[in-house]
Amino acid sequence: MSLAPAQLFPEFVANALGLPGIAGEIVGALIAAFLVGNVMLTFTGVAGPWAKRKITAAFTDRIAVNRIGPFGLLIIPAAAVQLLAKELIIPEGADRPSYDLAPIVLPASALLGFAVIPMGNLGPINVQLADPEVGFALVFAFASIASISLVMAGYASNNKYSLLGGLRAVAQNLAYEIPLIVTAMSVVVFAGTLQTSGIVAAQQEALVTLGGITIPSWYAFVNPFAFLLFLTANMAEIGRNPFDIPEAPTEIVAGYQTEYSSAYFVLFYLGEFLHIFLGGAILTMAFLGGASGPGPESIGFVWFVVKIWAFFLFTQWCRAAMPRFRIDQLIEVGWKGMLVLSFANLVLTAVLVGVTV
Template sequence: MTFSVDVPLLVDVVVRAASVLVAFLVLPLLVGQTEHKVMAHMQGRLGPMYAGGFHGWAQLVADGVKFAQKEDVIPAAADRAVFKLAPAVALVPYIVALAAIPLSPTLVAADLNAGLLFVLAASAVSVLGTLMGGWASGNKYALLGALRSAAQLLAYELPLVLAAASVALAAGTLSLTGIAASWHWWWLIWQAPAAVVFLVAGLAEVQRPPFDMPLADSELVMGPYTEYTGLRFALFLLAEYAGIVVLSALTAVLFLGGWRGPFAEYLGPVWMLLKTGVVAVVVIWVRVAWPRLREDQLQRLAWAVLVPVTLAQLAITAVLVV
């Protein structure tokens, strides 16, 4: 019995996987560094200035070295297996989601017919890492944070999916490449309510301020991450920035036309990265500009505001399309 290997196919798969891994390692770090400097300017302060010698460009490298040097502590009351696995469960789904987000019609690791569903499903799995970490820590503050994460996931997953469904219905496809190819400039007005809901619900999904009630350091110390130290805690932070990248890129594809722009045949990936960066800066600005919501305000916003708005938007899109 002999086995044959399709060498060109194997090389293509390896190159695509390596490209996704490189993007995953670079883009979240760029977002983290941007957050350091953008928040500093928005708050009228210098921010990190010493690491690296030029405006603190190596601050994230210094932070990584600091986390690597810290002791890896596992509480005696923790479920050790689940406690160790939780950071990976929070991080890996975002790598999987990035594989289906296109930079151009041809520059995409996995061009799936149902790419939108794939990305939404994969990114939603990341929240399970937070639930696992909070439950396995054996700490009451971590458990409360995990319960808040579960409530937040249930509340905001519905408006997130409904907002994305409005764009998919308008484009007539679930393929992210197809949605971006079908995009027109007047969608900026037509799908504007869905875009706002999608971004707000996405912020809640990645637990960014003002939707960081599961962490709530003034109430719950650090929520589900209270007992984590060293590299395991760093992986949770990296998962947060990776979530911002996925949210920003998906928003750019669905509502801003992805690679569409002047000279798109040559500058398509550049337009896509620029739009992703703009959305990421908006995410950072929201953190600076808005205080944390209360838990009851969180639930009321989701069920009394966002869900009705997305249902109305979906109905309007259905009428106009049909």
């Protein structure tokens, strides 16, 4: 905990503006949250219309967008205009309040999750919005709101494919959230704290030094088994291949988002990509040493960004390479495999920690 700097991002903003007291806390928090939120939204903006295409194209021997702007980057504003200019079609018989709320809840839940993620230093700024003592539990709580959004969308759309997608999303999240959190608990057992900054700080010591290269005690190195479990459950949690069955385009058209168009569709996609990045952020925080990396501590944020983008790349790689499970197989893997393994991992970790401490 020695590394956790006293000053969080909102306080920094308040101090920079010279606003003291409650007013400073509120204004500072709003501005800081606005900035962090926008950075994440920008990532998704880059990822959705551009990076994803480029990455998939690289995997599949194609070129992808390259006509508009350098490297086709101007496709991003073009796609934004195109998507927002489309007609918003609301199906007859849609359950209105929930139909409209679902696309807002999904990105909102992911954005909320970023509130407690320690993103490292950027120059003098410590990019972390809040650091509550139960931050690690909170981030999972926020992330799992997503399944409510999917069910709302699936149910409210008045479409059978959507309904199937919504049901699949529930079954999948139930089956994989428990292993996810049980595996996360092993991290808590290691770090001895639920505070996110504390978990990151606990991973900073050197594990071993091999031939002059110091391997830090990231939990991915300390307990690779837990890392793999968490990675797998995380893929299911964010619904990416081989666990993309709530959408499963070739089976149930587009699952819960079948009936969404225009701005709502964009919101769903923003939400999905935000959840990928949030999944990457949690993984980075819990297993990859947070924002640590070579170089001075003041560029930690850059490492954080590199790590979450690496996770994004990984999801796209799986997408290009992996077949999709069938729903019953997915549930089977979840309940019969992942759950058992995650508890085994927890017991193992507890014994290890109990013996060594």
